[in-house]
Amino acid sequence: MSQKDAFVTEITPRSQDFSRWYVDVVRRAELADYSPVKGCMVIRPYGYAIWELIQAALDKEIKRTGHVNAYFPLFIPNSLLTREAEHVEGFAPQVAYVTHGGGEELEEKLVVRPTSEAIIGTMYAKWVQSWRDLPILLNQWANVVRWEKVTRPFLRTTEFLWQEGHTAHETPEEGETETRKMLDVYADLCASLLAMPVVKGIKSESEKFAGALRTYSIEALMGDGRALQAGTSHNLGQNFAKAFDITFQARDKSLQHVWGTSWGVTTRLIGAVIMTHGDDSGLVLPPNVAPYQVVIVPIGRDNWRETVLPTAQRLEQDLVNAGIRVMLDARDERPGWKFSEWEMRGVPLRLEVGPKDIEKAQVMLARRDTREKLSAPMDGLAPRVRALLEDIQQSLLARALKFREDHTHRADDYETFKTTMEGRPGFVVAPWCGSAECEAHIKTDTQATIRNMPLDGTAPEGKGCVRCGNPAVAEAWFAKAY
């Protein structure tokens, strides 16, 4: 077991090197592993179980809001990708090409989808004839490929998993409503499932999706003070409809182009959870997204299998019956080793039970987030555990919210902005004139980018751009970002 012990304790402290800490946690907790394919990762069962919980919760919301799932081809003929000019310009440098299939060179090379607007747009052009066929509200769960130079598990990989919603509407108003509705769905999911507060806003022109009219994003603050884009929702206007001839006969009999949207979140959310809640001991999982919400560790002398295990099994069954996800760790290891392993893997609640506990008809409960320990009677255990899990979920969200508030600053002049932006301070909110030049200049000076701007779209009264002093169009949220 010495090898395994070493494995567990080998996590670089977060304060010492956040990036190494992250990779250590990903690998030691068996969330993901490197693969023999450059830039591609293997999502291991513990990491995939988190993705399954995200999928289940999000799929339910996607359906509740009227969408249905479908599946479109992995390959996109190159000629289709090039139809929307901005789109191809944005994605061409990142795509992988299939040039040979079935032992022959292909007449036209195929793009491995980096996103599916082009192939889905082509189908919508076939399916939509009349305003009666609208809206089309589709979603797809799929893998996509974007060639990346520098990769990091979950955060940026050549292949990743995601969902991509693609909708077509009769009017621009409906398109905008849809775009904003899905942004809200994402933000609510991050809060309720991942205990992760996000800043909702609109992207600057330079940061919007290639081919979109407007891109909205949710931005989260990671434990090292860097921001992470956690999801995007695009109002495509009529750009793709025009490129792919998606027309319909309107109520007034005129021929119109549909109004499109697309929106997606990815396996990056797993990385976001790790970096929002983790600590020096490893992962800290919010109960709602934890594959195991409770780990039961039997305590006792050599004969614990006879004296303690039957009780542990009964407690496991009680909790399972109450709908709680439980792992009973009955391996032949010492309890202390099990404690650190499950701490490292972020299980929200540890339940210890030994001979003395059995005598007193109680168990010990240890919270992963606060490390508090408390005893609880076996009688009525399930509701007690459920309440504790709910409390942990809320506490983690409150802690992350407090962290973000403590790491959100304001700056109205450039000297203050630059000083405040030193290191990794979190968000710095500052007035901006709307020019790409100032945006680029600020990035060069400080490495910070505009994450997004408030949804209400109102210009801050009487304020000048933090860099050039010209009238500000928005209070932009700046940060150094992943």
Place this chain on the structure above:
Amino acid sequence: MSQKDAFVTEITPRSQDFSRWYVDVVRRAELADYSPVKGCMVIRPYGYAIWELIQAALDKEIKRTGHVNAYFPLFIPNSLLTREAEHVEGFAPQVAYVTHGGGEELEEKLVVRPTSEAIIGTMYAKWVQSWRDLPILLNQWANVVRWEKVTRPFLRTTEFLWQEGHTAHETPEEGETETRKMLDVYADLCASLLAMPVVKGIKSESEKFAGALRTYSIEALMGDGRALQAGTSHNLGQNFAKAFDITFQARDKSLQHVWGTSWGVTTRLIGAVIMTHGDDSGLVLPPNVAPYQVVIVPIGRDNWRETVLPTAQRLEQDLVNAGIRVMLDARDERPGWKFSEWEMRGVPLRLEVGPKDIEKAQVMLARRDTREKLSAPMDGLAPRVRALLEDIQQSLLARALKFREDHTHRADDYETFKTTMEGRPGFVVAPWCGSAECEAHIKTDTQATIRNMPLDGTAPEGKGCVRCGNPAVAEAWFAKAY
């Protein structure tokens, strides 16, 4: 609506041209559509909803039998695919190659996975050290690509969706037990979910998976008398373990290679459901795999929205509350048009409600499978509907089983065999000597292949091969197959 009407009635009769009937049903029922990518299809929402029901039921069984899900890269370096000699020989002609990525030619071309033994085997070699690490019981839900010359929606497409289980074991006995266990899981799923009886058996050497020791399959009989391989489970022996160096320290401290299995079913199952149960009016869906189990059609005069719709909505809610999947068709179409549309789309039960029904506090129920109509009181409707759905499910299974029995023949001499095999008679069971030569000869003479052979593996006593007369090793199930 004339265009739509034409659309619905344009299904080629099954008896006239089964293949065209199949494609008509797939397209008219909006299960799938052709895409601009040769050999690839779009799975439309109604077809994808069937896949989601299959996934949910099978994923539950996969987990119940101790497996967990994970995700491995889409791309496989060509050098890995070539490690197992038979494997590469079997798959190389069918693979698609990525040669360019990120604007550059790749040093080594990447294979788009046709199956994942090679990439998963590489990871298992890293993960497995000791017998304590075994078994590994993983499954993956993914897309795979196999270049096909002739394609047909769901049955054979260049890209398709599937699950692939990959396990590693300490002993050959465990490997064999796993292989057979998953075959049983597939067979039970086909019966209970798809109302489709299957023949479980072992493949001949020439039909086994490239790189396997033994391949087991489930074979179903389609409505045209052709067989369809509906799932396979492979005992890989130590072939991949040796090719990929998957070794472990055994209990006796010796270094051993693991024993592997892999098993999969695909979106082909959707095609199997269509061809097992469909009729001249279109799709007939078993209730357990029907996206909508009941369609409610309000009947009435022009004012039906005021007089009938509220009652229809109340009934819808009653059924939804009872866990039944319901579609209330409140579109502005005449009821007769709705009847044929939902018949064509295979909804198991139609519920009609009109002003006279409301007066009598009853509804009319029409079964898709038998076309029987019966009235039922609104009071206690949900349990009544549930019982009817269960009866439809069982009746469809019984009908398919009867069809298979009526289309399973025996032949002990070659003349009888050839005569019986004329047309598309279903299965012909005949003794076989085990030689690839006879197998190939029979195929040339009759187009029939050995689908599989009984699991018990006993030679039929005193029988000679149907073709050569040499002692038979098995009673093989022959058929013309998809």
